[in-house]
Amino acid sequence: MKKILNLQVNGETHEIAVNPADTLLHVLREGLGLIGTKRGCDSGGCGCCTVLVDGKAVYSCMLLALSAVGKSIVTIEGLSTDGKLDPLQEAFIKAGAVQCGFCVCGMIISSKGLLMENPHPKEAEIRQALSGNLCRCTGYHKIVEAVRIASAHS
Numbered sequence: 290m291k292k293i294l295n296l297q298v299n300g301e302t303h304e305i306a307v308n309p310a311d312t313l314l315h316v317l318r319e320g321l322g323l324i325g326t327k328r329g330c331d332s333g334g335c336g337c338c339t340v341l342v343d344g345k346a347v348y349s350c351m352l353l354a355l356s357a358v359g360k361s362i363v364t365i366e367g368l369s370t371d372g373k374l375d376p377l378q379e380a381f382i383k384a385g386a387v388q389c390g391f392c393v394c395g396m397i398i399s400s401k402g403l404l405m406e407n408p409h410p411k412e413a414e415i416r417q418a419l420s421g422n423l424c425r426c427t428g429y430h431k432i433v434e435a436v437r438i439a440s441a442h443s
């Protein structure tokens with residue numbers, strides 16, 4: 290039987306009916322239409338579903354929506370302000386860190402979580418923070434460079 294939840298997503302409270310077994314990923318995409326958060330492996334192995342929950346990067350495919358009640362959730366759609374991209378999004382464009390794009394929203398969200406905690410990370414810290422996000426296209430170098438660019442401007 291569905292339950293009515295209030296989820297705080299990108300600064301707004303959404304009342305939504307969910308099944309107890311629904312993941313946060315499912316509710317974000319199918320319930321709220323926030324399709325920037327991607328479904329890849331659906332089993333905690335690729336990172337393309339990453340969102341911020343209370344400022345920490347988590348796999349939304351591994352979290353029940355019920356467990357996210359009372360927490361602040363931020364998706365890629367929540368990073369831009371008044372149509373202006375987040376500096377990390379700008380940096381990914383500047384560094385050419387986007388190819389097919391499937392991993393990128395998760396990469397940017399994980400990077401955001403890192404920079405919120407550690408505004409000036411070393412390269413090894415960037416690579417460690419992104420170690421749970423897989424990319425099949427870029428070879429990672431340009432992604433790391435993008436985070437360094439954003440870090441230099443923070």
Ligand code: FES
Nearest residue numbers: 329331335336350
């Ligand atoms: S879809 Fe969540 S980790 Fe792959």
Ligand code: FES
Nearest residue numbers: 389392424425426
């Ligand atoms: S840009 Fe294609 S998977 Fe990363």
